[in-house]
Amino acid sequence: MPRRRRDTATAKAVVAEAPPRGRRQRSKETYREISVAEFFAKNRELAGFSNPTRALYQTVRELVENALDATDTHSILPVISIRIAYDEELEAKYGNPKKWFRITVEDNGIGVPPTVIANAFGRVLFSSKYVIRQTRGMYGLGVKAAVLYGQMTAGRPVEVVSSMQESDYVYLRRLYIDVSKNEPKIVEKGQWRKKGRWHGTRVTITLEGDWPRARSRIIEYIKRTAVIAPYAEIYFETPDGEIYVFPRLTSKMPAPPKEAKPHPHGIDLDQMKMLIKRSNARTLLQLLSNELQSVGTIMARKFLEEIGLDPNLDPKKLDNDSLVKLVDSMKSYKFRAPKSDHLSPIGEELIKIGLKRMFKPEWVDALTRPPRAYQGHSFIVEVGIAYGGGIEARNEPLLLRYANKIPLLYEEREDVTYKVVSGINWKIYRVDFPAPLVVLVHIASTKIPYKGVGKESISEVPEIESEIRIAVQHVARKLRVYLGKKAREAEARRKIITISKYIPEIARSLAILSKPPTKWNPPSEKDEKILVDALVRLVSRNVEVPKVPGLDHSDPEKIVRSVIENIKLE
Amino acid sequence: MAAPVDKVDLQARRRAAKIIHEKFKGVLKDVLSGKPPRLIIPKRTLANTRFDPEKGILVMGEDVIERELLNMGEARRFMQTLLMASIIYQALIENEYPTIRDLYYRGKHTIVYRDLKGRLREENTWDEQSESDAVIRDVEVFTGLLREDMLILSKEKGKVVGRMKIRSGGDVIDLSKMGHGAYAIESTPDLIEFLEVDAEFVLVVEKDAVFQQLHRAKFWDKYKAILVTGAGQPDRATRRFVRRLNEELGLPIYILTDSDPYGWYIYSVFKVGSIQLSYESERLATPKARFLGVSMTDIFGYRSKKPYLSERERRNFIIKAKDVDIRRAKELMKYSWFQTPKWRRELRIFLQRKAKLEIEALASKGLRFLAEKYIPEKIETGDWTE
Known part of the structure; x- marks a missing residue:
C-alpha cells in the first residue's frame, strides 16, 4: 500500500539505557543505538497502543485509514469491509477466552506493489516520496505499530493479501518485524494468477484486545467515518456477529489532493538539509525557485540578496551557519501564501449527505472555508451543523471532530474545536439547551497541529481557532434564520388555533346578548351561524394564516373552520 | 324558573339587562362589519x-385595558367575558x-377543537371558580x-335587627320582631324597601x-338603634345595606371593632371601600361612617380623658401586638383617610x-x-374617630 508521507523523524532514535544509581556512575553511562522499531515496541503508547482497549481501537483505525487512503485518494469509490473476530485457535492454545482477536480490513484500492509490501508493513518509518499532501495517516508508523503490537501480544505475523489494478497476480505475504533491526521478516510468501479483476488489499492482524470496552468507540469511529465518506460502502462485522452496513449514498468524491512542494514558511532545518541532498539544484536560486512553492526566481533572488547570500552558491556547499540563517529568515519573509490544491476538503455537499444519513435531522447545512495558512502550512476548515429530527437533545452540542478526514474521538475537551464550539453563545442562534444539535468540524491540512503524541486533539493555533469560529458562526447564522422562521410559523399556528377555537362560544354568547331584553326569544341556530360565519371571516382575514400540510393555503377560512369543525354547541 | 317576581325586582332586572345589551352592541357591530372586536374595560389594579x-x-x-379577540394573550378572556355576560x-x-357558583357551573364546558395536525384537543x-369569579368582576x-x-346571589353573612320595618320579596318584615334571631341581609339589598323607621x-x-x-x-330597643353585623370582614350586601341606611335614611353609622389594625381595616372597608375592589366603592362605601371604638384612648386615656379600663384590667386584657399587626398599622398610616389628627394619634399610641x-x-x-355605659356615653359625648 503506497502511502505517501513526509518523513519528519530521522530513521533512528537514540535512547539512554537507564544508568545505575549513584553519584559516581555518571561517567559509566553507556549509550546504545536502538532501532526505531525497538523504540516503538518499548514506547507503544506513543502510537496509541497503551492497553488492549486502545490497541483494538487503534488497529481498526489504522487499517481503515489506510484502506481509505488507498481508494478515495486515487479516485476509486471505496468498498471497505471490516471484520473483528475472536481467534478461537489462540483461545484453545492459551485459554483466556474472548481476549484474542483477528482484525481483517479489506479494500478495493490500488493495491501494494509486491516488492513494497514487506517494507510497507515491516519497517517502521519506511518512507515514500518526499512530498507534501494531505493524507489520513500520520508518520507512517501507525500500521507498523499495530503489526508490532500484534506480534508482541499474540505472537502472530501480519497477513497481507494485495493486488494492483494493472497486475495479473495476487500476492500474499505473512511477516514479522525484526525489532532490533527494524526489518521485515517474511515467513510466508505466495502469489496466484488473478481470476477476476479484483484489486485492493486485505490485511489481517491478530492481537490481544478488549472488545467490551473498545466496542462503543470502534462503532462510533466507523459511524463517524461513514458520515464524512458517504461515497464509501462500509461493512462492519463485530465479534458478537452484529453487522453494520453503510451503503454508498453518492458517487461524488472529493477531489484527491495534489502533491505539493513545501512552503518556505513551514520548512525546518532538517527538511532543508534533506531537500538540498535530494535536489538537483546547482545554485541557491535554483533550489529555492524549483523546490519550494510560492517562490519564483525574482522573489528568490530578492530574498537571497536581502539576507546576504549569493544566489549562485552551490547549496551543497552551504555551511551550517548560513543554513540556519537561510531557514530562519525564510520563516518571516513575505512570500505568497501557501497553495491549497494539495488539500482535499470533504465539501459542503458530502458533509450534508453524511449528516443527513446518520442523524436524519430536520435541518442541515455546511460550509467549506477558503484555504488559510498557519506557519507555512495551508489548511481548510469545514463545518456542518445538523439540528432536530432524529437528533437526541443534549445539554451541549454533539461535536464531531475530524482531522484530515479522520474522526477524533478521544480528548475532546482538549481540542481547539471544543473550545470554540463550547464558547459560542448558542442562544444568539435561537438554540436553547438541551437541544438536538450536531456540530461537525473538519480541519484539512498538510500538517495538523496535534496537541499530544496521541494525535487525538488539535492545538489552539490562533489562525485555526479563528477559522473554526468564523465557519461555525456562519452556519449557525443560517440555523438561526431557519429556527426563527420555524418559531414564527409555530407562533402563527398557535395563534390561529388559540383564537379560532373560541369562535363558536363567542358566537353563541353574542347571539344571546344581541337579543333585546324586551320581547325576548332565545337565539336560533341561524343567528349563531351568521355570527360564526362572520367570525371565521374576521379571523381568517386579520390573522396570519400558517401553512398547513394537507389543507388548501389559498383558503384561510378552511383552516379556521378545520379547528372548530368538531365543536357542537349544546 | 318563573317565580312570581315583585315590581322592585322586575325593575332592577330590566335596568340591568338593558345596560348589558347596550354595552355589548358595539362588539356585535364590529363582528358583523368585519372589524376586530375589543372590550374597553377599566383596569382593576391597585395602581x-x-x-x-x-x-x-x-x-x-x-386606566383601561383593551381586550381584543385577535390578541393571542387575550382571546380566552375575551371569550370568557362574553360567555359570562x-x-x-x-x-x-x-x-x-x-x-356565583351557579354561574361557574353554567358557563363551564369543554371546548373540543382540532389542532392543525387534525388531533382533537x-x-x-x-x-376553577376563582377564574369565573374574576370574569364576573x-x-x-x-x-x-x-x-x-x-x-346575582352570594352567601348571606350580614345580619340586622332594630327598630324598623322593611319589605323584601313582597313580605313586610319587622326587624324588631326577630326573637333571638336576626334578619339575614339578602344578596340583593337594593331590592329591600325601607318602610317604617x-x-x-x-x-x-x-x-x-x-x-x-x-x-x-x-340594646337597639333601649337606645332606638338599628344593629348590624358583618360577622368579620363584611360582605358586599352588608356594606350596601349600611350605605343605604346612611344615604337614604340619613342615619349616623357607628362602627365598633376590636382595637387592632384588623378592626381598623374593617372600618376602612365600610367607610371608603376595599382596596382590591375599588370599583364597588361608588355604591358600597359609606364615607360618613364613624369609628366608635374601641380606641386606644379608651384603653389608655388621653390628656383629660379618663381610660375605660383600670390599670389592673389593662394588665389582664391587653394583648401584645405581633409583628404583623405593627406592619399593618404602618401600612394604614400611609392611607390618606387615616391622616386625620385623631387617627394619627390612635396609630401613634398603638x-x-x-x-x-x-x-x-x-x-x-x-x-x-x-351596652349601657361605654357605647351610649361615647355616642353622647361625640367620642368617635373619623
Missing part, C-alpha cells in the same frame, strides 16, 4: 385605585337568581353594574358574638404601646358596662 377626598371613597383611576343576561331575563371555558366593571344590580342611629359591630349579646340585651384589645374584653367587664 389604578385612588382615594377621592371629595367623595371620601376609593375610586378607580382612568350572556349567562347573566339570560338569567336576568328569565327571572333567575344565580349564585380539549379546553375548558374555565377551570370584569363584567361588573365593563357594564358598571354590580353583581347585586344583576341579581324608628331609629336614631346604626351600630355596626365587627363580631357576631357581640351582636348577639347586644341583641339579647335589647405603635408606642404595641398593645391591642379585643372587644370581648369590655363585655367581660359586664354586658351592662358595654
Whole structure:
C-alpha cells in the first residue's frame, strides 16, 4: 500500500539505557543505538497502543485509514469491509477466552506493489516520496505499530493479501518485524494468477484486545467515518456477529489532493538539509525557485540578496551557519501564501449527505472555508451543523471532530474545536439547551497541529481557532434564520388555533346578548351561524394564516373552520 | 324558573339587562362589519385605585385595558367575558337568581377543537371558580353594574335587627320582631324597601358574638338603634345595606371593632371601600361612617380623658401586638383617610404601646358596662374617630 508521507523523524532514535544509581556512575553511562522499531515496541503508547482497549481501537483505525487512503485518494469509490473476530485457535492454545482477536480490513484500492509490501508493513518509518499532501495517516508508523503490537501480544505475523489494478497476480505475504533491526521478516510468501479483476488489499492482524470496552468507540469511529465518506460502502462485522452496513449514498468524491512542494514558511532545518541532498539544484536560486512553492526566481533572488547570500552558491556547499540563517529568515519573509490544491476538503455537499444519513435531522447545512495558512502550512476548515429530527437533545452540542478526514474521538475537551464550539453563545442562534444539535468540524491540512503524541486533539493555533469560529458562526447564522422562521410559523399556528377555537362560544354568547331584553326569544341556530360565519371571516382575514400540510393555503377560512369543525354547541 | 317576581325586582332586572345589551352592541357591530372586536374595560389594579377626598371613597383611576379577540394573550378572556355576560343576561331575563357558583357551573364546558395536525384537543371555558369569579368582576366593571344590580346571589353573612320595618320579596318584615334571631341581609339589598323607621342611629359591630349579646340585651330597643353585623370582614350586601341606611335614611353609622389594625381595616372597608375592589366603592362605601371604638384612648386615656379600663384590667386584657399587626398599622398610616389628627394619634399610641384589645374584653367587664355605659356615653359625648 503506497502511502505517501513526509518523513519528519530521522530513521533512528537514540535512547539512554537507564544508568545505575549513584553519584559516581555518571561517567559509566553507556549509550546504545536502538532501532526505531525497538523504540516503538518499548514506547507503544506513543502510537496509541497503551492497553488492549486502545490497541483494538487503534488497529481498526489504522487499517481503515489506510484502506481509505488507498481508494478515495486515487479516485476509486471505496468498498471497505471490516471484520473483528475472536481467534478461537489462540483461545484453545492459551485459554483466556474472548481476549484474542483477528482484525481483517479489506479494500478495493490500488493495491501494494509486491516488492513494497514487506517494507510497507515491516519497517517502521519506511518512507515514500518526499512530498507534501494531505493524507489520513500520520508518520507512517501507525500500521507498523499495530503489526508490532500484534506480534508482541499474540505472537502472530501480519497477513497481507494485495493486488494492483494493472497486475495479473495476487500476492500474499505473512511477516514479522525484526525489532532490533527494524526489518521485515517474511515467513510466508505466495502469489496466484488473478481470476477476476479484483484489486485492493486485505490485511489481517491478530492481537490481544478488549472488545467490551473498545466496542462503543470502534462503532462510533466507523459511524463517524461513514458520515464524512458517504461515497464509501462500509461493512462492519463485530465479534458478537452484529453487522453494520453503510451503503454508498453518492458517487461524488472529493477531489484527491495534489502533491505539493513545501512552503518556505513551514520548512525546518532538517527538511532543508534533506531537500538540498535530494535536489538537483546547482545554485541557491535554483533550489529555492524549483523546490519550494510560492517562490519564483525574482522573489528568490530578492530574498537571497536581502539576507546576504549569493544566489549562485552551490547549496551543497552551504555551511551550517548560513543554513540556519537561510531557514530562519525564510520563516518571516513575505512570500505568497501557501497553495491549497494539495488539500482535499470533504465539501459542503458530502458533509450534508453524511449528516443527513446518520442523524436524519430536520435541518442541515455546511460550509467549506477558503484555504488559510498557519506557519507555512495551508489548511481548510469545514463545518456542518445538523439540528432536530432524529437528533437526541443534549445539554451541549454533539461535536464531531475530524482531522484530515479522520474522526477524533478521544480528548475532546482538549481540542481547539471544543473550545470554540463550547464558547459560542448558542442562544444568539435561537438554540436553547438541551437541544438536538450536531456540530461537525473538519480541519484539512498538510500538517495538523496535534496537541499530544496521541494525535487525538488539535492545538489552539490562533489562525485555526479563528477559522473554526468564523465557519461555525456562519452556519449557525443560517440555523438561526431557519429556527426563527420555524418559531414564527409555530407562533402563527398557535395563534390561529388559540383564537379560532373560541369562535363558536363567542358566537353563541353574542347571539344571546344581541337579543333585546324586551320581547325576548332565545337565539336560533341561524343567528349563531351568521355570527360564526362572520367570525371565521374576521379571523381568517386579520390573522396570519400558517401553512398547513394537507389543507388548501389559498383558503384561510378552511383552516379556521378545520379547528372548530368538531365543536357542537349544546 | 318563573317565580312570581315583585315590581322592585322586575325593575332592577330590566335596568340591568338593558345596560348589558347596550354595552355589548358595539362588539356585535364590529363582528358583523368585519372589524376586530375589543372590550374597553377599566383596569382593576391597585395602581389604578385612588382615594377621592371629595367623595371620601376609593375610586378607580382612568386606566383601561383593551381586550381584543385577535390578541393571542387575550382571546380566552375575551371569550370568557362574553360567555359570562350572556349567562347573566339570560338569567336576568328569565327571572333567575344565580349564585356565583351557579354561574361557574353554567358557563363551564369543554371546548373540543382540532389542532392543525387534525388531533382533537380539549379546553375548558374555565377551570376553577376563582377564574369565573374574576370574569364576573370584569363584567361588573365593563357594564358598571354590580353583581347585586344583576341579581346575582352570594352567601348571606350580614345580619340586622332594630327598630324598623322593611319589605323584601313582597313580605313586610319587622326587624324588631326577630326573637333571638336576626334578619339575614339578602344578596340583593337594593331590592329591600325601607318602610317604617324608628331609629336614631346604626351600630355596626365587627363580631357576631357581640351582636348577639347586644341583641339579647335589647340594646337597639333601649337606645332606638338599628344593629348590624358583618360577622368579620363584611360582605358586599352588608356594606350596601349600611350605605343605604346612611344615604337614604340619613342615619349616623357607628362602627365598633376590636382595637387592632384588623378592626381598623374593617372600618376602612365600610367607610371608603376595599382596596382590591375599588370599583364597588361608588355604591358600597359609606364615607360618613364613624369609628366608635374601641380606641386606644379608651384603653389608655388621653390628656383629660379618663381610660375605660383600670390599670389592673389593662394588665389582664391587653394583648401584645405581633409583628404583623405593627406592619399593618404602618401600612394604614400611609392611607390618606387615616391622616386625620385623631387617627394619627390612635396609630401613634398603638405603635408606642404595641398593645391591642379585643372587644370581648369590655363585655367581660359586664354586658351592662358595654351596652349601657361605654357605647351610649361615647355616642353622647361625640367620642368617635373619623
